[in-house]
Each structure stands twice: as structure tokens, then as C-alpha cells.
Amino acid sequence: MFVVINAMPVIAQVSALSSIRGTVSDATGGALPGVTVTLTSPALQVAEMTAVSQADGSYRFGELPPGIYRLKFELTGFNTLVREELRLTVGFEARVDAPLTIGAVQESVTVSGESPVVDFAKTTTAANLSKDQIAMLPVGRGFQQLYAMTPGVNATGAPDVGDSQMNNRQSLMSFGVTTASKIEIEGINIATDAGEGGTGVYMSSFSVEEAQIKTSGNTAEVSTPGISMTTVLKSGSNSLHGTYTAAGQRPKLQSSNLDDRLRAQRVSDTTPLRYYWETSGDLGGRITKDKLWFYVGTSRQERSTGLLGFVAGPGADGKYLTGDEPLADYINGLTQYTTKLSYQLNTANKLVGVYQRGTKLQPQQGAGRFRPLEATIDYKNPGWIYKGELQSSLTSRMFLNVVAGYGGLFADYSAPRSPNANAIKGNPSKTDLNTGLTTGAYWNSENSTEGKSQVDSNLSFLPDRFLGWHHELKFGNTIYWQHYSLGGVNAPQGNYQLVFDAGQASQIVIDNLPIKPSHRADIYAAYAQDTWRVSNRLTANLGIRWERQHAYLPKQSYGGSPDFPTVFPSGTFPYQDLRTWVRTVPRLGLAWNLDHKSVVKTSFGLYNPNIGPSFGFAYNRNALSRTTFRWRDLDLNGDYTPGETNLNLNGGDFLSLSGGGTAVPAPDLREPLTTEVTAGFERELAPNVGFRTMYVFRNVSDRYADVELNRPRSAYDIPLTRRDPGPDGVLNTSDDGGKVTIYDYNAAYRGAAFSSVQRQNTTPGRTDHFNSFEVSLSKRLTHRWSATGSFWGTKNDRWLTLHDVNPNNDPFPLDRTWFWAGNVTATYLLPAEVQVGAYLQSKVGILGQRTYQFRAADPDGGRSLTSFSTVTLRLEPYGSMRAAAENVLNLRFSKLFRLGKGRASVNFEIFNVLNSNADTGLTFASGPTFGYSTGVLPPRVSRLGGTYSF
Numbered sequence: 001m002f003v004v005i006n007a008m009p010v011i012a013q014v015s016a017l018s019s020i021r022g023t024v025s026d027a028t029g030g031a032l033p034g035v036t037v038t039l040t041s042p043a044l045q046v047a048e049m050t051a052v053s054q055a056d057g058s059y060r061f062g063e064l065p066p067g068i069y070r071l072k073f074e075l076t077g078f079n080t081l082v083r084e085e086l087r088l089t090v091g092f093e094a095r096v097d098a099p100l101t102i103g104a105v106q107e108s109v110t111v112s113g114e115s116p117v118v119d120f121a122k123t124t125t126a127a128n129l130s131k132d133q134i135a136m137l138p139v140g141r142g143f144q145q146l147y148a149m150t151p152g153v154n155a156t157g158a159p160d161v162g163d164s165q166m167n168n169r170q171s172l173m174s175f176g177v178t179t180a181s182k183i184e185i186e187g188i189n190i191a192t193d194a195g196e197g198g199t200g201v202y203m204s205s206f207s208v209e210e211a212q213i214k215t216s217g218n219t220a221e222v223s224t225p226g227i228s229m230t231t232v233l234k235s236g237s238n239s240l241h242g243t244y245t246a247a248g249q250r251p252k253l254q255s256s257n258l259d260d261r262l263r264a265q266r267v268s269d270t271t272p273l274r275y276y277w278e279t280s281g282d283l284g285g286r287i288t289k290d291k292l293w294f295y296v297g298t299s300r301q302e303r304s305t306g307l308l309g310f311v312a313g314p315g316a317d318g319k320y321l322t323g324d325e326p327l328a329d330y331i332n333g334l335t336q337y338t339t340k341l342s343y344q345l346n347t348a349n350k351l352v353g354v355y356q357r358g359t360k361l362q363p364q365q366g367a368g369r370f371r372p373l374e375a376t377i378d379y380k381n382p383g384w385i386y387k388g389e390l391q392s393s394l395t396s397r398m399f400l401n402v403v404a405g406y407g408g409l410f411a412d413y414s415a416p417r418s419p420n421a422n423a424i425k426g427n428p429s430k431t432d433l434n435t436g437l438t439t440g441a442y443w444n445s446e447n448s449t450e451g452k453s454q455v456d457s458n459l460s461f462l463p464d465r466f467l468g469w470h471h472e473l474k475f476g477n478t479i480y481w482q483h484y485s486l487g488g489v490n491a492p493q494g495n496y497q498l499v500f501d502a503g504q505a506s507q508i509v510i511d512n513l514p515i516k517p518s519h520r521a522d523i524y525a526a527y528a529q530d531t532w533r534v535s536n537r538l539t540a541n542l543g544i545r546w547e548r549q550h551a552y553l554p555k556q557s558y559g560g561s562p563d564f565p566t567v568f569p570s571g572t573f574p575y576q577d578l579r580t581w582v583r584t585v586p587r588l589g590l591a592w593n594l595d596h597k598s599v600v601k602t603s604f605g606l607y608n609p610n611i612g613p614s615f616g617f618a619y620n621r622n623a624l625s626r627t628t629f630r631w632r633d634l635d636l637n638g639d640y641t642p643g644e645t646n647l648n649l650n651g652g653d654f655l656s657l658s659g660g661g662t663a664v665p666a667p668d669l670r671e672p673l674t675t676e677v678t679a680g681f682e683r684e685l686a687p688n689v690g691f692r693t694m695y696v697f698r699n700v701s702d703r704y705a706d707v708e709l710n711r712p713r714s715a716y717d718i719p720l721t722r723r724d725p726g727p728d729g730v731l732n733t734s735d736d737g738g739k740v741t742i743y744d745y746n747a748a749y750r751g752a753a754f755s756s757v758q759r760q761n762t763t764p765g766r767t768d769h770f771n772s773f774e775v776s777l778s779k780r781l782t783h784r785w786s787a788t789g790s791f792w793g794t795k796n797d798r799w800l801t802l803h804d805v806n807p808n809n810d811p812f813p814l815d816r817t818w819f820w821a822g823n824v825t826a827t828y829l830l831p832a833e834v835q836v837g838a839y840l841q842s843k844v845g846i847l848g849q850r851t852y853q854f855r856a857a858d859p860d861g862g863r864s865l866t867s868f869s870t871v872t873l874r875l876e877p878y879g880s881m882r883a884a885a886e887n888v889l890n891l892r893f894s895k896l897f898r899l900g901k902g903r904a905s906v907n908f909e910i911f912n913v914l915n916s917n918a919d920t921g922l923t924f925a926s927g928p929t930f931g932y933s934t935g936v937l938p939p940r941v942s943r944l945g946g947t948y949s950f
Contacts, residue, residue, distance in 0.1 A: 017401075018088050021060040022096040023536075024053045024073060031057030032100060035075045042237055043067025045290060045344045058470075062460070063391075063399055066090050066130070066210045066232060071098075079103035087115040087780065089128035090212035090230055095120050097596070115780060117690035118682045121531060121539045123589025123603045124217040125678065125694060125774075127151055130210045131234070132781070135947075136827045137837045138892035138909045141204045141278060141301060142166045142334075146229075148841060151776050151790035152215035152696075153227060154821055155198075158920035159841050159888045161938040162249060162911035163276065163303055167332050167360045171198050174215050174226030175696045176770030176794035176819065177674065180610040181227035186340075186354045187403035187456060188385045193482060193521070193612025200409045200450060201383035202360040206245075206280045206299040207338040209234045216678050216696050217603040220527035220543025220587045221458075221476060225607035225674040225698065233340055233354060236293025240285035240950075247907065247945025249276035257917035257939035266323030267309055270917060271938035274304035274329055278945075282338075295340040302333040308935050309369030320372060320437055321929070328373040333361040352389040354405075357382065363418065369934050370436045375429065377442035378418035383409035399460040408451015408483075415442040416492060428639055429497040433506065433853060433870070434729075435929055443497040444511050446488040446624070450613075453481045470533035480523040484613035486624055487516040495563060496640060498631065501855065505633035507655065507869060508640055509626055512561050512568035517623040517660065519613040521551040529587075541589035541603075549611040549671075551578040558622045567647055573621050581671040583608055598683040601694075607674040618706055618757065623660025627752075629653040630869060649752035655869050657755035663706060666759045675699040688780040696772040703768070705802045706757035711749045713805050718744040720863055722854050724875055729852065729927035731859050742854055742871045743807045750867055760803065768798040784829040793820040800878060808871050812849060817879035820844050835905070837892035845883035846919055850876045852926040875926070883919040886937065888912055894947075902950030908942065915940040 024035045035053040043065045053059045071083040078100040088094055094116040101109070127150045139145045140160040147155045147170075155170040156178075172181055183191040183199050190201040214228040222228045254273045262270065282297030306327045315324030336358040343351045365379035387405030394400055415423040421441040429443030458476030466473070490513055499507035527545040534540055553576040560570030585606035592600045617623050629645045630653040646653040680694030724737030774792035779785070796817055801809040821843035828836045853872045856865040865871065891913055894905045921934035 017062065018064045018066060018090060018092050018094070019060060019062040020064065020069065020071070020086070020088065020094045020096055021058065022098060023057040024059065024098045024100060025057055026078075027099065027101055031055070032075060032078075033057060035059070035073050035098070035100070037098075038072045038074070039069060041067050041069040042239075043069075045293065045342060045350065046347060047290060060462070062462070063401075064088060065235075071096060073098045073100060075100060077102060080108040082108055082110040083114075084110060085115070089130070090210050090232055091122075091126060091214075092128065093119050093121045114687040116684070117688060117778065117780060118597070118599060118684045120593050120599050121541075121591055123541050123591050123601045123678075124214050124219060125152070125680065126212050126214040128210060128212045131208060133786075133825075134205050134208065136835060136892070136894075137825055137839050138890035138911065139839055140165060141206060141299070143203045143205055143208075144168070144170055144198075146205060146208075146211050146213065147172060147227075149823060149825070149839075150213045150215065151774050151823065152772070152792050153213065154819065154843065158935060158937060159843070159886050161888060162909075162941045162943060163278075163301065164271065164305070164938045166301060166303060167202055167334055167362065169198050169200055172227050175698060175772035175792070176796055176798075177226055177698050177700060179226055179674070180224050180612070181229065182222055182224055183227075183229045183231075185231045185356065185385050185407070186233055186352075186387055187389060188387050188405045188407040189452065189454060189480070190383075190385060190407040191610075192450065193484065193610050193614055200381065200411060201358065201385065201407055202334055202381060203356065203358040203383075204280070204299045204301065204334060204336055206336070207233050207282065207297045207356070216676060216694075217589055217601075218587070218605065218607070219541060219589070220529045220545040221474070223478075223525060223545065223547060223608055224610060225605070225676050233338060233356070234282065234284060234295050234297065235340055235342055236284040236286060236295045238286050238289050238293075240283070242281065242283040243947065243949040244281040245945060245947045246279045247277070247943050249273060249941055249943045251275075253942040253944070255915055255940040257915050257936070259917060262917070262933060262936070265932050266321065267933070268323060269306055269327060270308050270936050272306040272327065273941060274306075276303040276943070277301075291344050293342040295338070297338040299336045300334070302331070304329050304331045305938070306330065307367055307369070308933060310367045310372065312373045320439070321435060325372070328364070328367070330364050330367050331362070335359045348393040350391040352391065353387065355384070355386045357384040359383075364420065365413065366442060369932070370929075371438045373420045374422065375438050375440060375442055376418065376420055377413050377415050377445070378421075380412045381409055397462045397464075400457070401460075402455070402457040404455045406451060406453045408449065411446075411448045411450075413442075413444075413446045413488075415445050418442070423491065423493045425492060425494065426639055428494045430500060430638075431497060432500045432502070434502040434927060436923065436925070436927075441491075441493040443491065443493070444488050444495065444513055445491055446486065448484070448486040450484045451482070455479045472531040474529040476527050476529075478523070478525040480521075482521045482523070482613045484519045484617075485517050486614075486617070488513045488624065490514045490562060494640065495561065498640060505631050507628055508631040508645055509628045510561075510564050510567055512558075512625045512660075515558060515622060515624060517620050518554050518556050519551075519616040519620060519623070520554060521549065521611050521613040521615060523550075523610070524548045537593040539591045541587070541591070543587035544584060545587065546584045547582070547608055549581045549608070551611050551613065551615040552576060553578065553616050553620050556620075556622045564647065567627050567649065568625065571621060576616075576619060578616050578619055578665070579611065579669065581608075581611060583671055598681070600681055602679045603677070605676050607676065609672050609674075617660055618663035618759070619661070619665070621661030625657070625659035625661055627657045628655040630655060650750075654751060657752050662755055663757050663759060664709060669704060669759055670702045670761050672700065672702045672704065675701070688782045690778050692774070692776045694774050696770075696774070698770045698772075700768040702761045703802055704759050704761050707760045707803050707805050708754065709756045709758040710754045711745060711805075713807065715745045715749040716743040716807050717746055720744060720858070720865070722858060722862070723860060724852065725926060727850060727926050727930045729930065737875065740811075740873060740875070742865075742873060744865050744871075745867045747867060762799070762802040763804045766799045766802055770797065771795045781827065785827060787824075787826040789822075789824045791820070791822040793818055800874075808873060812874045812877045815878040817847055818844070833896040835892075835894040835896055837894075839890045840888070842885060842887045845885045846881075846922050847879045848881040848922060848924040849874055849878045850881060850926060850930070851924055881922065881924055881931075883922060886918045886920065887914060887916055888937065889914050899948060900950075902948055904948045905946065907945045907947060909945075910940065910942050912937060912940045
């Protein structure tokens, strides 16, 4: 197949590896063996790499870092061919064919700037984002912005406007499916196990060299469907280099997008800016040339704004939600430190070490329209990754990569630490069912640790011939030792929340704090992957993956609730083996080259979820748990006084028990499965211009949820007819709906004994499936400009409720809406070194359905609820409530100039040029705040900054 004369230096993690291959031919198209091919690049930690073309003219360089490369083809009697400025992105296989011409006197022919944009071998769908793209485009500095720029990916929540989404933990959806992702930073997976696809390890994009985000067609190297992100951090080099930036925003640089619609909701402002500033700097270089490289970087961001409806206290009338309240500030900060060392032991072996730490600070966490300043909590979240990596060329055809390290976080919430909370006895947390308003000190000071120790290794083998064909074989394994703990400390104001209904005492919800639980899960996986060159036109990507996932609870103890010992008594709990899943799944991909510019691709795969340590939460009697009772404020002091409720778990005031320790084992629980089929077409329209269109089908089966084990559907045998009060929540007005039926359960099923749940797979027939399409066009930076455009959509067919046990969940149980989104980016270098960048993000507006929480008493005098205190019913189809589309246009203008030995720029950015105030959150519950905005896009704002690099 090929011979490598110089050992191959490899980089980062296995999924970051790229390659260059092709065929050398003469003027007639015949294969040319024996051609010397030399590869050089500043990204390599060796001077050069050399290969010799084989009998069929083929050559290959593998395990390459992203960067700019130069290829030289030499053979006696032929002119030398040089290909310069070949840009190689993460995980990309570039096909570079080389036609050589005969020359009596050898000359050199140079071709520059034509980089392949179509991968003719891989069947994974992916988008690559380089540090240059990130720097030139007017996007926020948050790591999550990389997802927003990726076709097929939706980060839930509001689009970012000038780092308005900084530090927000957003769930990730890929072509309709929200599931666990693989988010690798230098080979360390920092994705949470909770199934929402995001991460709680916060970082900025400043230290990112390049990121690749895969959205479908993942090979056997990846467990989960959908998003698999590979991020390579900046590195040192043989030359000293660095980048330094500073930027800021002030109130005078912000417009207002408050309109009559929001004023009618008693909103006095949307997201008024107080200040924003950022600084960052890094330095990379060599300690020893071609031997030891270093990189260090740091960044800091801080932002202070108002939030829609977020207030410092009641207004002159002494009330909330009347529109005269003074506004409060919401502060958000992120500090990051990065260190990376690369040591080339010899021509065959290399060591890489990385440490990165980011700390998120939110002193008013939880703030919002219905949670004023007094009810917020101080929040600190340090997160970190570290790794060691060995990269080794065992032979010219065998390569080993081993990564070991850790990624995790500590989320620390503290009400007593907050100067705004007044967390003292007599000021408990209070919430009102009628308005949704929460006041008083934040009711629980939770803290959680989460992370995984991990080892990821692979062996790549490139045989000359195997079974008569060209093959590239890869064998690997992944090990995760995962831990999770969601606990908390004792709250001075009381470990409970009081629930009112239109100002009248209704319920008390009690937490079992203080508590410190422990949950564990281990994953062991092995895979084999074969890239089989069936012919010059057909490549088959064949893979198989074996996984063993095991969730368990270590032995642990609970000291009991200091205030409610009869509700939550102390105890010691033995080791508990929860669940073990073992499964082997196939992966298949085919790439058929129609010609040297076009390829048709298809893939099929079965994918497992990540069981994760949080799987054990519901089984752990030492985990966070909540019990709800009816409550009567007998002494009218607005706080709980012992004796105001019957705390007997089988008494008449008991309503519900949820959280830790409520689940019983489910020996028949099946592992969920995602089936994916893709088909696509890609074409190089012109040098550096690529087009892609594709279809993705996903079917998700055997999802699971907790079901009340001892309260079957037959227990809900008390049908009650009520009238729908309409959106305003008030009967006998013009918007009243018709009659509906709600169900109470039989009194024989009351008490804590009936609160036990069992994790069960979906009711038969409740399988979700999603049909998606994507169209993308991209042009790499050449001739002073670059551009990308993409549009994708998903037709959902998913169940909102997985089981049919509770008849109150029967109405409108399906989501059959369309989700759509699109992105456009562009950069252009004008005369006088003025760089212009534009970014447009557009996606469907908020979707939902109207609900109503029916109270125990019937306003029409009918029979009251006796077992339930309230019943919430869906009253319209999902998607019947639809906000305006979210469209955000950003612009950036930079004046570039030389300064000493480096380059500097003055940057001016405008975010939300259209000044849209599309809703990013709505209230769907009927009542006085129905349809109210809980968030809108921040108004147009400008940012001024500068950059210096050398």
C-alpha cells in the first residue's frame, strides 16, 4: 500500500487524526510506482515525512494534525510536482492525486491553494470549525457557540447575542434526537451522563485550535448517535507565537427592543446591559526545537445585565408582578487556564500532556421573571480536564495511541453565601401556584460532583494487502469510571418550600438535606473498524462495537433530617448492584465515487445510550429526596410551624414522595436503542467549494421512565368533569373552553407505600422516530473571502409521555411538529486590510401547548379531588403555541495592520443587528401570566476590542 521512510508523528486523540492519500500517475493515467512523496508542515513536530508510491501508484500519510501542508512528488525523468497550502482539518481524509509529466530537464510545477473539500472515503457527517473561523466571525466566545454554527445541531434555549448565553448549560439536539453526546477536549470526554447531550465543564473557545462536530453516521469508535465532538487545543511550535485580545461593551452601545407587547405584560425593560469585558492571552513555542513544545493560555469574561422581569424587590406598592419594581443585575463570569506540553521522545514516540481549568461564577443564579433577587442563589462551578497521551509508531504500518485522564466538575450552590438571600430562619422559600412567583431564600443549597476517569486507546494497522484488498484496520477500547453525587448542606431558613395558591397556604415540600450521596457507573467498550477500499470508486466502512455498562451504588450512610427525622430517618445502606447491559452493535457505511468530484454516501448503525452514574439516583436511599404534604398556616405567620401538617407518610396530609430511594429494581429493563439510516450526496463544485445534501432517519426504541409500581391505571377510577377556564384561568369569561375529564385515584392507594416506582420501558407502540434533511454549501477562505450556508429540518414523531399508566396524561400525547434551522456565515477582506464578517442564525420559535392545573375544589361545586391536591392537564396539541422565529444577525468589522513583528486589529462587532425581541421562553399554563414571556432575545449591542498576534 505504501512505505513510510520517516516515522509518523501523531497528534491529540484518535478521533482527531487526519490523513492524506492519493494516486500518482503519468500523462496517460497509468500508475507510477516508486515516486518519492515528501510532506512538510509547521504543525508537524518532525522536519518532514516521506512515503513512496506503491505498484498501483497509491501513497498515504496518516495520523496527521490539522494544519497547512506542502506535498512534493519526485521521480527521475519526470517534472517535480508541488502542492502547497493544503489545508487539513480534524478527522478529514484528503484525496490528493498527482499527475506527473515527463521532463527532459526536470522542472518544478507548483499548484497552490486548492484544498480538497469532499472526503471521498468517510461516511460520517461532520462540520469543522478552525480558530481562524471562530476569530473572524461575530459570534460569542462561549464553547457552546461552536454547536450553534454546526448544521444539524440545535442548542436548546436562546441564540447567543454578544455572549448572552455565556455559561449556560444547554441541551444538545441532533436531527431531532436529544441524547447523550461525546464531547472530547484533547481526547477527554466531558459530556454529562444525564442524556441531554451537554456538559457542565465550562470553557471559552479561545484556546481551541480546531473542532470537528459529527452529527450522523458515527463509526464503531463512538457509542452514541448524533453529536460526537472532537476538539484540539492550540499547541506550541518551533516558532514563538501568541495572541492577546481585549474587548468590552457598555450601556451606550446597546439599543432597546422593548415594545408594546412586552409593556402590556408589565415589563419595563428586557436585558439592559450594565457592562461586559473580556481579556485573553496565550503563548506557545519551543523549549527544544522539534523536541519539546509548550502552550499556555488564559481568558476571562464577565457580563452584567438585567434579565426580562428580573427585579431587586417589590415596587412602591409592596407587590411583585405589577410593573413598578426596581430592576436587578445578573452577573456572569468565566475564568479559564490552559497548559499543553508536547514532547517528541524520538522519531517514533511522542508524549502529550494537557491541563485545563475553567471556573463559572453566577452570584444570582436562578434569576428570572418569576424569581426575584431575594430568591436567587450564589453559584460557583469549577471544572477541569487533564490527560496524558502516548503516540507511537510501532512500525511503518502500525500505530498506537493511548489517552488517559479525567474530566469533571464541582457545582456549588449556596444560599447562605449569597448577600441577596437573607437565608435565616423565618424566611423560607415560597412559591405561588397561581402566578408562579417564588420568593424567600432559595430553599436548598445543593452541591454536586460529576466526572469520569477514562482510558481510550487504539491500534491502527495498515497491511499491504489483506484478503486481496486494501484495508485500514483499527482496533480500540474505551474505559469510563464515572461518578456522580447530587447532595447539599443544611439550610438555615429550613429545608423546605411552602406552596401557596393565590396567597392561601396549600402545601409544604420537604427536602432530606443535608446529604452526600454516591453513584457510580463503569463502561467498558471495544471496537474494530475496517476502511475497505473495495475499488478506486467504492469504500466500505465496516465496524462492530461491544459495550458493557454497569451501574451500582457503593455502601453509604445518611445521618437523617435534623428538622424532619420521622420523614427522613437516618440509615446505612449496603452496596447495591443496579444494572448491567451488554450489547454488540454493527456499523456500516458505503461511499461510492461517481467521479473525481462527486460521491454518494449511505450508512446504517445501531447505537447505545450512556447508562451514566445518575441512573442510580432513584434507587439510592441516600440521594436527594422530596416529600410533599398538605399544609395549613394555622398561626398565619407565613411560615411552617410544627403541628401544621400531619407528617405521617400514610396520613391524610401526605401527597407524594419523589427522588432518591423511591425506585425498586427492574430486572427486565431493556437497554434503549437508536437505529439510524443516512443517505447523502456531496460534490466539489469548484476548488475549495463543496455542496452537501442528505437525509437522516432515526428510530428510538425502549426508552424508559419511572412508573408508579403499586398504583396501576385501574387505581384512577374516579373521573371528574371540570370546565376548561381558558387561557386566563378564570371561569365564565369569553375564552372558556369546553368540559374535560380529570382522574383522581382511589383512597386505597394513598400513602408512601404507593409512591414506589419502577423503571420501565415505554408502553408498547410508543417508539419515537424522526425524519430529517440537510442542505449545505461551503467555500473555504481563498481569494479574500469565505462563506457557508446550511438549512436543515426534522419532522418529529415523539411521545411526550412514555407510559399510559396515568389517564391524566392521555390528552394530546404526541409531538408531530417540524423543527427547522439555518445558518449563514461569510467573511471578506476589503481593500486597506479591512476584514468584514457576518453570521446569521435562524430557527423555529418556541413550541408548546396550553396546560391548566386543576385545583382540588371544583368552582362549579362538583366533587373535589381527595387523593390529588392538583391535576395538570394538556389542553391543546403540542405546537399549538408557537412563538416567532428566532433570527439573529451579527456583523464584525476589523482593521488589520502590522505592528512590529506581529499583526494587530481593531475590531467592532454588532450583535442582533435586526434588534429582534423574539421570545426565548413562554408560560404555557393557563392563569394570570399565561403567554407571558420569560425571556426574549437581548437587544442590539455593539462591542469594541482589539487583537495582537505574532
